[in-house]
Structures are given as structure tokens and as C-alpha cells.
Amino acid sequence: xxxxxxxxxxxxxxxxxxxxxxxxxxxxxxxxxxxxxxxxxxxxxxxxxxxxxxxxxxxxxxxxxxxxxxxxxxxxxxxxxxxxxxxxxxxxxxxxxxxxxxxxxxxxxxxxxxxxxxxxxxxxxxxxxxxxxxxxxxxxxxxxxxxxxxxxxxxxxxxxxxxxxxxxxxxxxxxxxxxxxxxxxxxxxxxxxxxxxxxxxxxxxxxxxxxxxxxxxxxxxxxxxxxxxxxxxxxxxxxxxxxxxxxxxxxxxxxxxxxxxxxxxxxxxxxxxxxxxxxxxxxxxxxxxxxxxxxxxxxxxxxxxxxxxxxxxxxxxxxxxxxxxxxxxxxxxxxxxxxxxxxxxxxxxxxxxxxxxxxxxxxxxxxxxxxxxx
Amino acid sequence: xxxxxxxxxxxxxxxxxxxxxxxxxxxxxxxxxxxxxxxxxxxxxxxxxxxxxxxxxxxxxxxxxxxxxxxxxxxxxxxxxxxxxxxxxxxxxxxxxxxxxxxxxxxxxxxxxxxxxxxxxxxxxxxxxxxxxxxxxxxxxxxxxxxxxxxxxxxxxxxxxxxxxxxxxxxxxxxxxxxxxxxxxxxxxxxxxxxxxxxxxxxxxxxxxxxxxxxxxxxxxxxxxxxxxxxxxxxxxxxxxxxxxxxxxxxxxxxxxxxxxxxxxxxxxxxxxxxxxxxxxxxxxxxxxxxxxxxx
Numbered sequence: 001x002x003x004x005x006x007x008x009x010x011x012x013x014x015x016x017x018x019x020x021x022x023x024x025x026x027x028x029x030x031x032x033x034x035x036x037x038x039x040x041x042x043x044x045x046x047x048x049x050x051x052x053x054x055x056x057x058x059x060x061x062x063x064x065x066x067x068x069x070x071x072x073x074x075x076x077x078x079x080x081x082x083x084x085x086x087x088x089x090x091x092x093x094x095x096x097x098x099x100x101x102x103x104x105x106x107x108x109x110x111x112x113x114x115x116x117x118x119x120x121x122x123x124x125x126x127x128x129x130x131x132x133x134x135x136x137x138x139x140x141x142x143x144x145x146x147x148x149x150x151x152x153x154x155x156x157x158x159x160x161x162x163x164x165x166x167x168x169x170x171x172x173x174x175x176x177x178x179x180x181x182x183x184x185x186x187x188x189x190x191x192x193x194x195x196x197x198x199x200x201x202x203x204x205x206x207x208x209x210x211x212x213x214x215x216x217x218x219x220x221x222x223x224x225x226x227x228x229x230x231x232x233x234x235x236x237x238x239x240x241x242x243x244x245x246x247x248x249x250x251x252x253x254x255x256x257x258x259x260x261x262x263x264x265x266x267x268x269x270x271x272x273x274x275x276x277x278x279x280x281x282x283x284x285x286x287x288x289x290x291x292x293x294x295x296x297x298x299x300x301x302x303x304x305x306x307x308x309x310x311x312x313x314x315x316x317x318x319x320x321x322x323x324x325x326x327x328x329x330x331x332x333x334x335x336x337x338x339x340x341x342x343x344x345x346x347x348x349x350x351x352x353x354x355x356x357x358x359x360x361x362x363x364x365x366x367x368x369x370x371x372x373x374x
Numbered sequence: 375x376x377x378x379x380x381x382x383x384x385x386x387x388x389x390x391x392x393x394x395x396x397x398x399x400x401x402x403x404x405x406x407x408x409x410x411x412x413x414x415x416x417x418x419x420x421x422x423x424x425x426x427x428x429x430x431x432x433x434x435x436x437x438x439x440x441x442x443x444x445x446x447x448x449x450x451x452x453x454x455x456x457x458x459x460x461x462x463x464x465x466x467x468x469x470x471x472x473x474x475x476x477x478x479x480x481x482x483x484x485x486x487x488x489x490x491x492x493x494x495x496x497x498x499x500x501x502x503x504x505x506x507x508x509x510x511x512x513x514x515x516x517x518x519x520x521x522x523x524x525x526x527x528x529x530x531x532x533x534x535x536x537x538x539x540x541x542x543x544x545x546x547x548x549x550x551x552x553x554x555x556x557x558x559x560x561x562x563x564x565x566x567x568x569x570x571x572x573x574x575x576x577x578x579x580x581x582x583x584x585x586x587x588x589x590x591x592x593x594x595x596x597x598x599x600x601x602x603x604x605x606x607x608x609x610x611x612x613x614x615x616x617x618x619x620x621x622x623x624x625x626x627x628x629x630x631x632x633x634x635x636x637x638x639x640x641x642x643x644x645x646x647x648x649x650x651x652x653x654x655x656x657x658x659x660x661x662x663x664x665x666x667x668x669x670x
Binding site: 076 | 507517526611612629
């Protein structure tokens with residue numbers, strides 16, 4: 001009897017011990033998060049300074065501050081340079097150290113992460129709809145677009161074609177993309193902002209050709225997507241598919257992404273400007289709920305405003321985004337070709353409508369695209 | 375043993391060559407088979423492994439080293455080690471407790487518990503990540519409650535630890551259960567009749583018996599904890615220098631056209647893996663030695 005008893009106590013004790021250990025570890029994990037500044041910094045400033053070695057000199061004018069910029073895929077290089085410039089500007093102006101952390105991914109996915117609790121001070125996404133989705137959940141004001149100049153879009157871009165050197169398939173315009181034997185690379189419009197701009201540009205072109213006959217337009221888009229062998233989830237994934245894995249004849253890409261691949265990977269590729277494209281306005285916004293709880297509103301707003309300064313505009317242009325400031329744009333007019341551009345508000349009735357019509361469940365994209373169909 | 379060989383030699387003296395050759399296949403077949411195996415190993419394992427180092431060093435040692443001391447890389451390495459340092463011990467304690475329970479006792483629901491332990495093996499890591507997002511995310515069941523208290527689980531290290539723990543949960547237990555079942559409970563019973571209390575029994579009887587199996591489980595658990603990508607990718611939020619683990623860092627660098635840096639970081643991960651493998655071989659060698667000692 002006693003033998004059974006002494007044996008049977010043990011599993012219980014061990015389990016209790018493991019549970020206790022588990023709780024301690026979770027506790028320390030939370031501390032780590034706080035000291036890193038990402039989570040719940042508002043409630044525990046004391047803990048923050050205690051745990052953060054860099055922040056211990058409390059009497060300094062202002063404690064170092066950290067911002068998180070949640071952005072979309074192709075802006076990595078842009079924000080690396082911009083963050084460094086802003087940190088210097090802010091330090092000169094206020095004496096405060098600012099570190100801007102970056103997170104990148106497909107625009108739609110990033111928007112979902114912020115909704116899911118990723119504590120972004122600012123979002124700089126590929127299209128307004130993805131910020132609208134965050135506003136929908138009450139994380140920021142619904143009229144965020146009016147907060148900064150030019151619909152809160154400090155730089156613009158457009159969609160171009162990237163083809164292999166010498167353009168072996170002779171791709172000149174959208175109509176060449178639906179030809180047999182042409183492989184087109186574009187990311188998935190459900191998850192990627194760039195892909196939605198691609199889709200709308202193609203749609204706009206087809207509509208113009210067909211004189212507004214929607215059935216014909218759908219047929220065109222359907223044919224185009226039958227030529228797409230892989231749908232990556234983000235723009236950068238598609239670029240690597242095209243440039244590194246060597247799949248496809250033409251990449252539908254952000255203009256900045258196309259320039260960047262040329263710069264990084266040499267002249268193995270050529271940029272082709274179609275007869276018509278779309279004016280992409282990647283917008284920026286401050287996430288009200290996060291900055292108010294972290295107390296970073298002032299620096300977050302300054303950060304986005306700095307994008308509109310001459311310095312910020314030049315950094316954007318150097319990273320192949322079209323500056324909106326006409327003076328700076330004039331300096332870079334050799335880089336950015338003039339072409340006819342559709343506008344989301346004028347030609348598609350704004351993002352809310354475009355999203356509903358084309359990309360929501362049951363929209364035109366679902367109608368024309370069946371995975372694996374050929 | 376030595377005596378045995380001597381006798382057989384003296385009996386079958388005319389054909390000494392037969393003794394050294396356990397199979398009767400012609401040499402050509404044997405070499406072909408060995409060749410295929412070596413070729414296969416080279417193609418599937420060795421070549422990719424070498425490629426990682428070659429690509430990492432392509433632009434010279436300077437680029438390689440600067441990629442390794444880059445603050446983001448260092449923080450990714452630290453986070454990876456931190457996650458392993460939390461997840462592995464916890465899963466070890468749990469694994470010992472669970473396998474003790476399952477191997478030494480019979481109770482209702484035992485097979486259910488076994489299936490539960492196996493669950494992380496059969497669930498895709500990505501789904502595991504989404505589970506934690508649904509549970510702890512701002513729109514999840516516990517999210518609002520955590521948010522009110524200023525606690526951040528997903529998109530922060532705790533979420534990464536949780537996801538890693540889930541994925542590496544079965545390794546230690548799965549290693550120990552068959553071992554403990556094979557050993558039976560006689561020794562523990564004997565100890566108990568001699569008056570040993572529970573912890574004493576565990577410490578001086580059970581633990582020495584499972585020592586090497588446990589170490590092996592630990593090594594596997596650790597390897598997976600450091601290399602996990604899918605589940606961690608979902609809950610990480612990809613904040614550079616903060617919630618990126620080494621595997622995620624490798625992917626980010628690759629996507630930024632920094633191929634050399636990416637492969638340098640990958641080689642770091644590879645070195646960790648090789649260390650783990652070395653530890654594993656040591657454990658295996660020790661186990662084999664111990665078994666020989668037992669038989670001898």
C-alpha cells in the first residue's frame with residue numbers, strides 16, 4: 001500500500017513543479033517584452049527604466065524613445081535611410097534619441113497584424129484601404145486621410161513591367177501579357193497592396209480598350225491570371241521569384257521595386273513602361289490608440305511630417321519613390337518617366353468601392369481566379 | 375569472443391578472406407550501392423551545407439563578419455538563445471513528468487494524454503502560430519483582457535516562446551516514454567520496499583536509468599527550438615532587432631538582396647545545429663559505451 005502511495009504522489013508533484021517553473025518563465029518573458037519597449041509601456045515606466053540599461057540615466061532631458069513603423073514590403077531600403085535621417089534631425093532639434101524599428105511584409109498582412117495587436121506607432125502601407133481596415137477596428141481616427149497633406153500620401157509610385165534583358169518576348173503593353181506562352185509574375189491581390197494596384201491598372205487598361213464592356217474586361221483579366229504561374233503573398237516575394245528563381249517573362253512591379261532590382265542585381269533586367277498605368281499613393285498614418293498609450297504622439301507625428309520636408313522627399317526620390325513636392329520632383333524628372341496614370345478616386349470610385357467590387361470575398365478576383373486552373 | 379575467432383580461424387584455414395567479408399555480393403554491386411549512398415548524401419546534405427558557407431563568404435570575410443556583428447543579427451541570435459533557454463527546460467520538466475506518468479502508472483484517459491502529447495507533431499506549425507494569435511491577439515479571446523493590463527503576448531517574446539514551446543512540446547516526452555516503458559517499474563518498486571521516498575526514488579533510480587535518453591530528447595528539442603520558422607513567423611510581427619529570431623532574420627536579409635549577409639546568418643544557425651549534432655553524437659557514443667559495459 002505505502003509503496004503505491006509514495007509512487008503516485010510524484011507525478012502530481014512534478015506537474016506542479018513544472019507549472020510553477022512555467023509561470024516564472026512567463027513572467028520573465030513579459031519583462032523582456034516590456035523592457036524592449038514593444039508592449040504595454042504605458043503602465044510600467046518604472047519597470048521600463050529599471051530593466052532597460054540604456055534608459056537608466058533618468059535626469060537627462062528626455063528619455064530615448066522608440067517608434068515602430070509597420071510598413072509594406074518594398075519600403076525596406078527607403079525607411080532604413082529615412083529613419084537614420086530622422087533620428088539625426090530629431091536629436092538636433094530636441095536632444096532626444098529616437099530609434100525607429102521597422103517591420104515589413106505584404107500590406108494586407110501587416111494591416112492584419114496591427115489589428116491583431118502589433119503595437120505600431122505609425123503605419124506606412126501600400127494603399128489606403130489597409131489603413132481604413134485598421135481604423136475600422138477603432139485603432140485610429142476614420143478621417144486619418146485629412147491629417148497630413150496630399151491625402152496623407154507623401155510619395156507616389158506606379159506600376160511598371162520588369163522584363164529580362166533584351167525583352168525576348170517583346171512585351172510592350174498590357175495586351176502582351178495575355179498572349180499564349182507569356183508568364184506573368186504578380187503577388188496575390190488578396191494579401192499584397194502592390195498586387196491590387198497591378199490588378200486595377202490592368203483592369204483600367206482593358207476597360208479602356210473594350211469601351212467599358214465589363215464582360216470583356218473580365219475575360220482579359222482572367223486570361224492574364226491564367227498566365228500567372230505563382231502568386232506570392234507580398235511584392236518582395238514576387239520580385240525574388242522573378243529575379244532570383246528566374247521564373248516568368250515579366251514582373252508586374254512597383255516602379256521603385258523595379259528600379260531597385262536593377263540597381264541591386266545589375267542590368268539583367270529592363271523596365272518597360274506600359275501605355276497606361278495607375279497612380280499609386282501609399283499612405284501613412286499615426287495609430288492613435290498606440291501612440292496615446294505609449295506617449296509617443298508628438299514624435300510619431302513629427303516622424304511622418306518629416307517625410308514631407310525637402311530632405312524626406314529627396315530620400316524618397318533616391319529610393320525611387322516619386323516625390324509629391326513639385327520642386328524636388330523637377331530635380332528627379334530624368335528618373336521618373338511621365339505616363340498616363342489612372343487615379344483610384346476618379347477612375348475606380350475610391351478604395352472602399354474598389355475593394356468591395358474586386359478583392360472582397362466574391363469580388364471580381366474570386367470570379368476570374370481559380371487556383372491551379374490553366 | 376577472442377577465443378571464438380581463434381578457433382574458427384584454425385578450423386577454416388583455407389579461406390581466410392571469407393571471414394572479413396560478411397556479404398557475398400560481388401565487389402561491383404557493393405561499390406555501386408556505396409556509391410549511390412554517398413552520392414545521395416552529398417547531393418542532399420553535404421552540398422547544400424557547403425553552399426551556405428561558400429555563399430556566406432562569397433564577398434569575403436569582412437562582409438561575413440560584419441553580417442554577424444550587425445546589431446539586428448546579434449539581437450536575433452540573443453532572442454533565439456533566450457527562447458531556447460526558456461522553452462527547452464520547461465519542456466524537459468514537462469516531458470519527464472508526463473513520461474513518468476504514462477510509463478509507470480495506468481489510469482483512465484492515458485491514451486488520450488498520449489495523443490495530446492503527439493498533437494504538436496501533427497499540427498502544422500503555421501496553424502500553431504495562428505492558434506496563439508486567435509487566443510492572445512488584440513482581437514482574440516484573451517487579447518482585450520491582456521491589453522487592459524498592459525501585457526503583450528503575441529508580437530513579443532512571450533508569444534514566440536509559447537509558439538516554440540508548443541512546437542517542441544513532444545520531443546522529450548516522446549523520447550522517454552518508450553524507454554521508461556521498456557524499463558518497467560520493478561526497480562522503483564524495489565526502492566519503495568526498501569523505504570525510499572518518492573523524490574529519492576526518482577533521483578537515484580529513475581533518473582540514472584533515463585539519463586542518456588533524456589539528453590538525446592533535450593538535444594532534439596533544442597535543435598527544433600532554435601530552428602523553428604513557421605509558428606514563430608506568425609506571432610513575431612517581424613520587428614527588426616526586437617522580435618526577429620535567427621531563422622526569420624535569414625529570410626529578411628535574403629529578401630533584401632543581401633545574399634551574403636543572409637547566408638552568413640544562416641551559417642551561424644548552421645553552426646548552432648552542428649554543435650547540437652556534436653552533442654547528440656557524444657550522447658549516442660556514451661549510450662553505446664554504457665550498453666557495452668552492461669553487456670560485458
